[in-house]
Amino acid sequence: xxxxxxxxxxxxxxxxxxxxxxxxxxxxxxxxxxxxxxxxxxxxxxxxxxxxxxxxxxxxxxxxxxxxxxxxxxxxxxxxxxxxxxxxxxxxxxxxxxxxxxxxxxxxxxxxxxxxxxxxxxxxxxxxxxxxxxxxxxxxxxxxxxxxxxxxxxxxxxxxxxxxxxxxxxxxxxxxxxxxxxxxxxxxxxxxxxxxxxxxxxxxxxxxxxxxxxxxxxxxxxxxxxxxxxxxxxxxxxxxxxxxxxxxxxxxxxxxxxxxxxxxxxxxxxxxxxxxxxxxxxxxxxxxxxxxxxxxxxxxxxxxxxxxxxxxxxxxxxxxxxx
Numbered sequence: 466x467x468x469x470x471x472x473x474x475x476x477x478x479x480x481x482x483x484x485x486x487x488x489x490x491x492x493x494x495x496x497x498x499x500x501x502x503x504x505x506x507x508x509x510x511x512x513x514x515x516x517x518x519x520x521x522x523x524x525x526x527x528x529x530x531x532x533x534x535x536x537x538x539x540x541x542x543x544x545x546x547x548x549x550x551x552x553x554x555x556x557x558x559x560x561x562x563x564x565x566x567x568x569x570x571x572x573x574x575x576x577x578x579x580x581x582x583x584x585x586x587x588x589x590x591x592x593x594x595x596x597x598x599x600x601x602x603x604x605x606x607x608x609x610x611x612x613x614x615x616x617x618x619x620x621x622x623x624x625x626x627x628x629x630x631x632x633x634x635x636x637x638x639x640x641x642x643x644x645x646x647x648x649x650x651x652x653x654x655x656x657x658x659x660x661x662x663x664x665x666x667x668x669x670x671x672x673x674x675x676x677x678x679x680x681x682x683x684x685x686x687x688x689x690x691x692x693x694x695x696x697x698x699x700x701x702x703x704x705x706x707x708x709x710x711x712x713x714x715x716x717x718x719x720x721x722x723x724x725x726x727x728x729x730x731x732x733x734x735x736x737x738x739x740x741x742x743x744x745x746x747x748x749x750x751x752x753x754x755x756x757x758x759x760x761x762x763x764x765x766x767x768x769x770x771x772x773x774x775x776x777x778x779x780x781x782x783x784x785x786x787x788x
Contacts, residue, residue, distance in 0.1 A: 472552065472553075474504065477495065478556065483517065484517070484560040487706060494564045497565075508530050510532045531549075539655075544671055556657070557660065565701075568587055569659070572586075581692070584661070591704070597707065599644070599656070603682075658681055672684070676721045677722075679722075719768060726742070727780040
């Protein structure tokens with residue numbers, strides 16, 4: 466941790482919502498992940514009711530806690546913390562991650578060695594050590610529709626990799642790209658994302674239209690359009706227990722994913738792309754609406770109807786957490 470007179474090299478921003486136990490593991494991993502760096506750590510607690518804020522205050526007194534009385538969502542919470550630091554580099558980190566030794570230092574060295582590099586993400590793995598796809602090219606329309614309909618989760622990855630016809634139809638999916646070399650990509654998963662402040666100041670803050678999901682794609686798109694570069698760096702390793710927090714509130718997660726998906730492509734794609742995507746979202750939503758309540762896993766008929774209204778009238782500028 467820096468003294469009061471030293472500017473930190475990296476500001477680490479963790480947005481937490483009812484992920485108390487995971488948050489402890491995440492924070493405990495940071496000293497070993499940042500050798501040689503002056504850091505300051507912000508935890509923005511989004512109105513957790515599991516004692517997360519109290520735990521941070523008690524067990525991690527050196528961490529700067531911002532306890533919000535409402536669930537601000539990811540983008541608003543990140544921007545709130547970023548505005549309170551002057552560090553030249555900013556690490557956005559999910560509470561369900563554990564950084565392996567020197568992971569953050571390795572990410573920083575990559576940005577320092579490439580003046581036009583604005584963002585870099587590590588190799589992400591699941592808790593069992595298997596690779597989590599985390600570096601992508603911008604999704605094609607077919608990829609988004611396939612994912613919206615749930616086929617990416619149903620079809621075995623090994624089968625998809627062998628299906629030459631499908632690979633030919635998905636030239637920009639990124640799902641089957643190698644994750645074993647340092648390379649430029651269109652975007653990386655935001656579970657662990659190191660940003661150059663100068664680039665962020667040029668393109669503007671994280672778009673607060675996105676409550677959760679897709680905000681990193683929007684940010685990386687804007688960085689690329691401004692001439693900056695995004696990298697994947699597999700030498701830095703981070704364990705990501707994906708979805709622990711989101712699984713506790715499936716309805717909010719469901720609404721946020723569709724809201725962000727519709728917002729992203731309204732912002733960055735043309736009318737034809739959006740027409741097909743909205744039709745696909747409507748189809749997937751109607752299937753879920755007529756399915757057995759048990760198969761919805763916490764998503765109600767009202768949630769499905771809300772998404773259908775967004776398909777027809779367009780998503781609101783901001784999704785508020787009303788549950």
